[in-house]
Amino acid sequence: xxxxxxxxxxDRVSLDIGGTRIxxxxxxxxxxxxxxxxxxxxxxxxxxxxxxxxxxxxxxxGSIAWNGDPAGRQAMVFQRPSMLRRAALDNVAYGLxxxxxxxxxxxxxxxxxxxxxxxxHIARRPARVLSGGEQQRVALARAWALAPEILFLDxxxxxxxxxxxxxxxxxxxxxxxxxxxxxxxTHNLGQARRIADEIVFVDKGRIAETAPSDRFFTAPAxxxxxxxxxxxxxx
Amino acid sequence: xxxxxxxxxxxxxxxxxxxxxxYAIVALxxxxxxxxxxxxALIGLPLGxxxxxxxxxxxxxAVAALNAMxxxxxxxxxxxxxxxxxxAGPLGAFGLLFTPGAMVFAQTILIAPILAALARQxxxxxxxxxxxxxxxxxxxxxxxxxxxxxxTRFALTTAILAGFGRASAEVGAVMIVGxxxxxxxxxxxxxxxxxxxxxxxxxxxxxxxxxxxTVFAVNAAAAWLRDAxxxxxx
Numbered sequence: 403x404x405x406x407x408x409x410x411x412x413d414r415v416s417l418d419i420g421g422t423r424i425x426x427x428x429x430x431x432x433x434x435x436x437x438x439x440x441x442x443x444x445x446x447x448x449x450x451x452x453x454x455x456x457x458x459x460x461x462x463x464g465s466i467a468w469n470g471d472p473a474g475r476q477a478m479v480f481q482r483p484s485m486l487r488r489a490a491l492d493n494v495a496y497g498l499x500x501x502x503x504x505x506x507x508x509x510x511x512x513x514x515x516x517x518x519x520x521x522x523h524i525a526r527r528p529a530r531v532l533s534g535g536e537q538q539r540v541a542l543a544r545a546w547a548l549a550p551e552i553l554f555l556d557x558x559x560x561x562x563x564x565x566x567x568x569x570x571x572x573x574x575x576x577x578x579x580x581x582x583x584x585x586x587x588t589h590n591l592g593q594a595r596r597i598a599d600e601i602v603f604v605d606k607g608r609i610a611e612t613a614p615s616d617r618f619f620t621a622p623a624x625x626x627x628x629x630x631x632x633x634x635x636x637x
Numbered sequence: 638x639x640x641x642x643x644x645x646x647x648x649x650x651x652x653x654x655x656x657x658x659x660y661a662i663v664a665l666x667x668x669x670x671x672x673x674x675x676x677x678a679l680i681g682l683p684l685g686x687x688x689x690x691x692x693x694x695x696x697x698x699a700v701a702a703l704n705a706m707x708x709x710x711x712x713x714x715x716x717x718x719x720x721x722x723x724x725a726g727p728l729g730a731f732g733l734l735f736t737p738g739a740m741v742f743a744q745t746i747l748i749a750p751i752l753a754a755l756a757r758q759x760x761x762x763x764x765x766x767x768x769x770x771x772x773x774x775x776x777x778x779x780x781x782x783x784x785x786x787x788x789t790r791f792a793l794t795t796a797i798l799a800g801f802g803r804a805s806a807e808v809g810a811v812m813i814v815g816x817x818x819x820x821x822x823x824x825x826x827x828x829x830x831x832x833x834x835x836x837x838x839x840x841x842x843x844x845x846x847x848x849x850x851t852v853f854a855v856n857a858a859a860a861w862l863r864d865a866x867x868x869x870x871x
Contacts (some may be wrong), residue, residue: 485871
């Protein structure tokens with residue numbers, strides 16, 4: 403067994419794009435076995451935090467250090483699911499194919515994963531003609547099939563109706579209960595409360611506050627977080 | 638005007654009767670252009686995908702060159718291939734000049750840049766949509782290229798048909814490297830040029846009708862394919 407990949411430690415991570423500072427100071431430690439939800443205003447750097455962690459974007463300053471080699475042990479689900487022009491089942495099997503899993507085995511596993519997200523009946527349908535909610539569940543099945551130790555989700559329900567969003571939440575919680583570390587962004591604070599046991603609050607390219615979910619929502623420590631909660635919550 | 642009507646009637650009867658000379662010319666034309674399209678696709682599509690996805694010094698120049706080469710003048714391509722294949726040329730030993738092989742060679746050079754340039758644009762657009770997901774799943778550059786070539790297969794088929802249309806309609810390159818030898822390298826376009834200058838308008842017009850019908854059929858197929866697959870696969 404390889405070394406566990408967590409904790410993941412970000413130390414004063416910064417990012418400049420074309421001379422503009424996007425992220426100025428991300429310092430964060432992600433421990434095993436929690437569900438972290440990243441909240442903050444639009445443009446605060448939530449998505450960039452996930453992309454930096456996942457390795458899609460290289461930081462221009464600071465360091466991102468995994469405890470173990472993360473290659474092939476992490477996955478990400480995006481706001482807009484990217485579906486290839488092939489059947490839903492083949493989209494789920496695609497990630498396994500890249501890892502060299504034999505055809506029979508990957509198709510069996512993909513079928514099992516589609517069943518777990520409740521989509522067995524559309525396995526043979528072209529993925530791109532499915533509804534947005536169905537596509538996002540296919541994307542979750544594709545990530546789940548890889549059995550990642552950590553899953554990043556970038557606003558996975560932002561363009562979905564409430565019913566579809568709840569279906570996505572249920573799948574995320576099921577994956578968490580099987581031991582996948584969840585790190586998700588959302589602008590829906592109700593959803594953040596339902597999913598999170600830890601909240602990371604991002605403000606203007608900095609991590610302003612990291613706190614257990616209960617404490618963040620009842621007694622935010624920073625003025626920025628208090629202002630954010632006051633502005634976001636109607637009560 | 639009556640010349641035109643007479644010629645048209647004669648042409649129609651040639652087509653309808655299955656004139657052997659006419660159909661031999663049509664068959665050779667299609668063989669040459671289909672072979673050139675196949676070879677050009679095998680070269681152009683992977684090349685286009687590579688230029689779309691790889692990051693290397695001079696990439697912008699390569700993209701500009703590909704786009705510029707879409708407009709290569711057929712006679713100049715014919716001239717260059719003629720020089721390459723002539724006895725004294727670097728490829729003269731193969732004895733290809735004035736054979737159908739030489740015409741396939743020339744048309745391949747003519748349309749491979751078209752397929753590469755169209756594939757480059759198509760794959761780049763697909764990468765904008767799928768790039769992060771493919772990188773997240775750990776796809777290597779060749780894997781991503783192969784995946785996106787397959788994913789854009791319908792758009793690329795349209796590009797291939799455009800290349801075929803260009804190959805089958807050009808006259809300059811096949812005239813120079815093929816030589817328009819009766820029964821050996823005479824295609825629809827070279828025959829039309831020759832028969833018109835000889836005054837045998839019915840044969841020229843008959844070939845013209847077949848050529849236009851071919852190009853129309855190819856474009857109709859491209860449009861149909863685009864619509865049908867859009868509905869089916871999204």
